[in-house]
Amino acid sequence: MTKITNHLPTKELQALDAAHHMHPFTEDAALAKKGARIITRGKGVWLTDSEGQQIIDGMAGLWCVNIGYGRKDLAEVAAQQMEELCYYNTFFQTSHVPAIALAAKIAELAPGDLNHVFYAGSGSEANDTNIRLVRRYWDVKGKPEKTVIISRKNAYHGSTMGGGSLGGMTGIWAQGGLPIPDIVHIDQPYWWGEGGDMDEDDFGLARARELEKKIEEIGPDRVAAFIGEPIQGAGGVIVPPATYWPEIQRICDKYGILLIADEVITGFGRTGNWFGSQTFGIKPHIMTIAKGLSSGYAPIGGSIICDEVYETIATSGDDFNHGYTYSGHPVASAVALKNLEIMQDEKIVEHVRDVAHPYLMERWQKLADHPLVGEAKLVGLMGSIALTPDKAARARFASDAGTVGYRCRERCFANNLIMRHVGDRMIIAPSLTITPAEIDVLVDRATTSLDECYAGLKSDGLL
Ligand code: PMP
Numbered sequence: 001m002t003k004i005t006n007h008l009p010t011k012e013l014q015a016l017d018a019a020h021h022m023h024p025f026t027e028d029a030a031l032a033k034k035g036a037r038i039i040t041r042g043k044g045v046w047l048t049d050s051e052g053q054q055i056i057d058g059m060a061g062l063w064c065v066n067i068g069y070g071r072k073d074l075a076e077v078a079a080q081q082m083e084e085l086c087y088y089n090t091f092f093q094t095s096h097v098p099a100i101a102l103a104a105k106i107a108e109l110a111p112g113d114l115n116h117v118f119y120a121g122s123g124s125e126a127n128d129t130n131i132r133l134v135r136r137y138w139d140v141k142g143k144p145e146k147t148v149i150i151s152r153k154n155a156y157h158g159s160t161m162g163g164g165s166l167g168g169m170t171g172i173w174a175q176g177g178l179p180i181p182d183i184v185h186i187d188q189p190y191w192w193g194e195g196g197d198m199d200e201d202d203f204g205l206a207r208a209r210e211l212e213k214k215i216e217e218i219g220p221d222r223v224a225a226f227i228g229e230p231i232q233g234a235g236g237v238i239v240p241p242a243t244y245w246p247e248i249q250r251i252c253d254k255y256g257i258l259l260i261a262d263e264v265i266t267g268f269g270r271t272g273n274w275f276g277s278q279t280f281g282i283k284p285h286i287m288t289i290a291k292g293l294s295s296g297y298a299p300i301g302g303s304i305i306c307d308e309v310y311e312t313i314a315t316s317g318d319d320f321n322h323g324y325t326y327s328g329h330p331v332a333s334a335v336a337l338k339n340l341e342i343m344q345d346e347k348i349v350e351h352v353r354d355v356a357h358p359y360l361m362e363r364w365q366k367l368a369d370h371p372l373v374g375e376a377k378l379v380g381l382m383g384s385i386a387l388t389p390d391k392a393a394r395a396r397f398a399s400d401a402g403t404v405g406y407r408c409r410e411r412c413f414a415n416n417l418i419m420r421h422v423g424d425r426m427i428i429a430p431s432l433t434i435t436p437a438e439i440d441v442l443v444d445r446a447t448t449s450l451d452e453c454y455a456g457l458k459s460d461g462l463l
Contacts, residue, residue, distance in 0.1 A: 124158025204241025
């Protein structure tokens with residue numbers, strides 16, 4: 001068999017991909033006909049594909065390559081760690097320096113008394129861990145009946161049985177018998193799409209108070225925790241009204257239920273602070289982390305746990321019967337630690353807050369003037385625009401949600417910009433190192449793509 005490398009023609013790589021590689025969240029037969037886009041290199045915010053096209057990555061991969069592609073210093077740390085100690089586990093009363101050093105660094109960066117890290121290989125796994133942690137916590141507290149976790153519709157918390165159940169995406173539930181028992185969902189705080197005539201702040205309060213209603217309905221003695229993304233990411237970069245999180249916090253405090261902030265996207269600088277919880281004034285007992293923890297250079301995730309939850313479980317007199325072969329993987333941990341050191345040394349969070357966000361905000365907001373755009377939202381470097389046939393009415397397209405978004409995304413691809421669509425919302429989350437000049441390229445290409453999408457809709461009689 002010929003060696004499969006970057007040098008093979010695109011068509012051959014696509015045929016091999018179609019023959020043997022089953023893609024996540026994909027209708028594979030349809031993709032096989034079309035052929036996947038093959039990415040061959042990355043540097044900074046730029047990708048190169050097998051046709052030699054230079055693409056600006058508006059999504060930092062899957063919201064993860066926060067310090068940008070192609071950092072040699074991270075590659076060197078990985079190589080060095082592989083030579084020194086490629087693997088050892090953290091079960092059976094053992095530990096190793098990369099896991100220790102990374103946990104100490106995470107505890108230093110995390111707010112409040114989030115001082116303890118349980119490692120996982122991904123965000124989904126970390127959320128599975130969280131289900132185990134909160135149920136174990138209440139069990140040790142002598143309240144084993146507190147097992148229910150409340151989440152939101154259209155939330156995304158991963159696609160394992162646990163993560164997919166915590167998430168509120170019906171497309172995931174429909175395949176495989178999810179959600180698992182004792183996970184329930186309230187409505188999301190999506191004012192533009194679901195707020196109707198309500199004032200945005202009132203709507204935020206109303207959606208938060210669904211949590212209180214749900215707790216009362218189930219019985220406070222049955223509820224273990226609430227989980228939420230500070231900003232829903234995969235749901236469409238839905239920024240909650242300012243009133244939402246303070247009210248959620250008040251309700252969690254009132255009933256004494258645990259609050260889990262899923263910071264897989266919002267963690268590590270994405271919102272202009274180290275954590276989205278700081279941006280929204282949330283005080284979680286547990287944070288889910290992954291993605292930006294290693295800037296996607298190595299697969300690693302985890303749960304950051306507050307003193308009270310940690311101490312309760314740690315002093316129960318029994319093992320916590322949970323863990324993964326790759327919990328605290330030495331290479332992934334060493335890479336993540338170096339990534340966080342780079343973030344600190346190069347003041348990347350400050351760059352987001354003081355340079356990249358203000359500049360992108362100026363340009364992003366103007367997209368709301370485009371005839372196809374209903375709202376333009378941006379927190380830190382996490383943004384979205386809603387496509388609409390009628391701005392004033394905040395109307396949706398009559399076609400199935402996603403058709404127009406898909407058309408727009410295809411125009412973005414054609415213009416060498418990666419911008420994703422969620423239904424008819426277009427979303428971005430570029431690398432945090434993006435410069436103003438690169439922001440200009442991103443927004444210029446987005447504008448061209450919107451113009452082309454708009455013209456296409458008109459000529460097809462859809463507008
Ligand atoms: N939680 C959130 C908020 C996410 O955005 C994601 C991934 N997009 C996950 C969990 C799952 O992470 P992973 O894909 O690493 O399992």
